[in-house]
Amino acid sequence: MSTSFSNLAGAVTRDIQQELSPQEAFGWLEEGHARFKSQTPRNRDKAAMLEGASQGQFPYAAVLGCIDSRAPIEQVFDAAIGDLFVARVAGNVVNPDVLGSLEYACKYAGTKVILILGHTSCGAVGAAWAGVEDGNITSLLKKIQPAVEKTRASHGEEGTPETLNACVAANVTEMCEALRGQSDILAGLEADGSIVITGGVYNVANGEVEFTHKPA
Numbered sequence: 545m546s547t548s549f550s551n552l553a554g555a556v557t558r559d560i561q562q563e564l565s566p567q568e569a570f571g572w573l574e575e576g577h578a579r580f581k582s583q584t585p586r587n588r589d590k591a592a593m594l595e596g597a598s599q600g601q602f603p604y605a606a607v608l609g610c611i612d613s614r615a616p617i618e619q620v621f622d623a624a625i626g627d628l629f630v631a632r633v634a635g636n637v638v639n640p641d642v643l644g645s646l647e648y649a650c651k652y653a654g655t656k657v658i659l660i661l662g663h664t665s666c667g668a669v670g671a672a673w674a675g676v677e678d679g680n681i682t683s684l685l686k687k688i689q690p691a692v693e694k695t696r697a698s699h700g701e702e703g704t705p706e707t708l709n710a711c712v713a714a715n716v717t718e719m720c721e722a723l724r725g726q727s728d729i730l731a732g733l734e735a736d737g738s739i740v741i742t743g744g745v746y747n748v749a750n751g752e753v754e755f756t757h758k759p760a
């Protein structure tokens with residue numbers, strides 16, 4: 545690849561974003577996460593990033609994650625101003641507003657990769673498993689039920705920590721499929737190779753992401 549992100553001090557530019565393949569954009573997420581794991585964050589120049597931000601935004605990836613305080617998305621990928629679109633909702637569930645946001649990110653703002661990021665010990669997944677019903681939480685948790693039902697079928701009825709983490713991974717799979725099934729725009733961009741849809745689970749105990757769905 546001709547673009548060097550590794551020594552970029554400022555913000556991602558339109559030229560850099562346009563030259564980037566979806567696979568390379570995913571690689572940038574992996575590299576950023578490696579820096580997080582090794583506690584070697586990259587020095588970026590704040591003034592240069594803000595100057596870039598004043599010109600527009602050209603993020604290389606969009607991440608849908610949970611609201612959980614233990615899974616801070618920009619930190620986990622050593623991302624800076626202008627690097628990522630980030631949507632956070634309990635249980636990293638897809639809903640119409642999230643879909644619209646991701647459609648905007650990819651179709652109109654040039655983003656090359658979508659990552660659905662679940663995390664271990666997810667309270668929303670645990671609550672969905674337990675069938676919690678309360679206020680607006682009820683309808684949110686319903687979106688996690690397909691993963692709960694599949695995990696019950698494969699792992700049994702007992703909600704052990706291991707089983708619940710399997711359900712987290714199943715929920716990531718469900719949400720990746722929901723992007724394709726509920727958005728003609730995203731499905732079309734993926735089919736023509738403009739974007740990749742990927743998934744992963746962040747382990748809140750060891751700070752590591754296991755990518756469950758990587759680009760082909």
Ligand SMILES: [Zn+2]
Pocket residue numbers: 610611612634635636663665666667668669
């Ligand atoms: Zn969570």
